Amino acid sequence: MSIEAQNDFGLIAHELMGVKLQLLILKSRAGFYIGTLDYEGPVSRESEYFPSYNAALNAFETGSWTQRQL
Numbered sequence: 001m002s003i004e005a006q007n008d009f010g011l012i013a014h015e016l017m018g019v020k021l022q023l024l025i026l027k028s029r030a031g032f033y034i035g036t037l038d039y040e041g042p043v044s045r046e047s048e049y050f051p052s053y054n055a056a057l058n059a060f061e062t063g064s065w066t067q068r069q070l
Contacts (some may be wrong), residue, residue: 010036011067013044025056032056034065 009020013036021036021043028042031049034056035042047065050056059065 010044010046012036012046012070015070017043019043023060025053025060027053034060 013021023034024037026033026035032053033045033049034047035045
């Protein structure tokens with residue numbers, strides 16, 4: 001995903017729930033990912049999994065991650 005095309009909110013969260021939630025680096029048992037969170041917990045996984053926080057952060061900062069599709 002290019003930096004120019006990158007949104008600052010989760011597209012899947014927006015499509016499914018109609019909300020614009022900030023993209024964050026999150027962690028699950030499967031690894032780190034770019035996703036969204038609300039007051040109840042994780043809402044959407046927007047990217048692939050990464051092996052470390054730093055790998056996910058680097059992908060986020062450089063736009064070198066893949067936006068998941070529904």
